[in-house]
Amino acid sequence: MKLSGDIQKRQSELTALTGDEGLWTELECDGQRFPVIAKEFWTFRQRQASSLHEISYRACYKPQLPRFFIERLTIPDDMVYDPFGGRGTTAIEAALLDRRVISNDINPLSQMLAQPRLTPPSREAVSERLAIIPRITDEQCDLGMFFHPDTENEIRAMRRWFIERRESGAFDYIDAWSRMTATNRLTGHSPGFFSVYTLPPNQAVTRKSQIALNKKRGQSPEYRDTHALIIRKSRRLLKYLSDQEQKNLRTASETARFLNCDARHTSKIEPNSVSLTVTSPPFLNVVQYKNDNWLRCWFCGLDAESIGKSITMPSNINSWSEFMADVLKELYRITKPNGHVAFEVGEIKKGSIKLEEIILPLGLNIGFDPLGVIINIQNFTKTANIWGVDNNSKGTNTNRIVLFKKRSFIHSQQL
Numbered sequence: 001m002k003l004s005g006d007i008q009k010r011q012s013e014l015t016a017l018t019g020d021e022g023l024w025t026e027l028e029c030d031g032q033r034f035p036v037i038a039k040e041f042w043t044f045r046q047r048q049a050s051s052l053h054e055i056s057y058r059a060c061y062k063p064q065l066p067r068f069f070i071e072r073l074t075i076p077d078d079m080v081y082d083p084f085g086g087r088g089t090t091a092i093e094a095a096l097l098d099r100r101v102i103s104n105d106i107n108p109l110s111q112m113l114a115q116p117r118l119t120p121p122s123r124e125a126v127s128e129r130l131a132i133i134p135r136i137t138d139e140q141c142d143l144g145m146f147f148h149p150d151t152e153n154e155i156r157a158m159r160r161w162f163i164e165r166r167e168s169g170a171f172d173y174i175d176a177w178s179r180m181t182a183t184n185r186l187t188g189h190s191p192g193f194f195s196v197y198t199l200p201p202n203q204a205v206t207r208k209s210q211i212a213l214n215k216k217r218g219q220s221p222e223y224r225d226t227h228a229l230i231i232r233k234s235r236r237l238l239k240y241l242s243d244q245e246q247k248n249l250r251t252a253s254e255t256a257r258f259l260n261c262d263a264r265h266t267s268k269i270e271p272n273s274v275s276l277t278v279t280s281p282p283f284l285n286v287v288q289y290k291n292d293n294w295l296r297c298w299f300c301g302l303d304a305e306s307i308g309k310s311i312t313m314p315s316n317i318n319s320w321s322e323f324m325a326d327v328l329k330e331l332y333r334i335t336k337p338n339g340h341v342a343f344e345v346g347e348i349k350k351g352s353i354k355l356e357e358i359i360l361p362l363g364l365n366i367g368f369d370p371l372g373v374i375i376n377i378q379n380f381t382k383t384a385n386i387w388g389v390d391n392n393s394k395g396t397n398t399n400r401i402v403l404f405k406k407r408s409f410i411h412s413q414q415l
């Protein structure tokens, strides 16, 4: 079903959301015109995001992005969804705001990083748990290019503990939190990580590259007290959580669902049940999720090879469009009438490919009403840089979001 409708109506709906200040332009598609508004909507204008988000993940977005849409398009208890959950930015922000959540990702690592943050244990509970986890194993060490032998022993002992706890059914929320925190501390570029200096934690290099890096920098791994670093990171993650936020997280955790499906096939989600989806999909093959996460997967007892095969990495725009058409079809099925989908797309190949121009007609063809495109222009930051995408101009970076609405049938007839 194609919707007619006019640009003024869409612009007034978009204005209600964004305010009318900003640079307005238009996008033409299928003979219709759609408003585009550009402004710095979030990042520096909004208050600091919760420290609970500070788990790194390739191509994650800032929590202010989902917050912008959750606050404006939903009310407490509404269902918020992300089909490409990653580190869980949408789910955690929605839970902090007292919404119900579903988070999906084809990579099971996503759930391991996201779900524990809905049930954060006390720092004392983490310390007590770590105190009973052994620090030595009889396993063969072979990660000496990253870790001091004593550190590697601790990591291997911890890894084994979590696997055995899972197998015996004893694995609980304190283990889940400790594993999530340890996973995030495995490798990085400061003494706050278990490894010698290497790439940021979301981008593990190969053994061979690390050997070369050590040689180039004249470095060798020093001992790191893994338990002390987990406790320190836990303290930082939990530092600014208010009592109300903790209560909201607890409530959300009772109904939260973490799925491990292909975003095109999420039959476990009921039709017409989601009020808002906020998401950013994989972009062509710019991020190598398998290679970047091999060490994290190993630690969590996951098979990076098979995960790598299931992750969608379209090599060209045509296959990306086909994939996205199927994802949007599924999103249409699960979205409530009058619900929204905020679809964040990157600007790739130095801005020569604007993915909003591809996504917008796909959504339109499926039956969504595209209210328009919201472009957040922000000063360049480190997090924005991990897209692995070139900035179109020095010192700035943009998020481009196509906002779709699923009209109720009666309303769409009137447009």
Ligand SMILES: C[S@@+](CC[C@H](N)C(=O)[O-])C[C@H]1O[C@@H](n2cnc3c(N)ncnc32)[C@H](O)[C@@H]1O
Pocket: 057, 058, 059, 060, 061, 062, 083, 084, 085, 086, 087, 088, 089, 090, 104, 105, 106, 107, 110, 261, 262, 263, 264, 279, 280, 281, 282, 283, 289, 310, 311, 312, 313
């Ligand atoms: C751009 S990242 C999302 C990052 C997320 N917004 C965050 O803040 O962490 C895209 C995610 O899509 C996942 N993915 C790739 N192919 C998928 C598929 N077919 N179905 C579901 N998830 C998929 C990847 O594992 C990756 O976590």
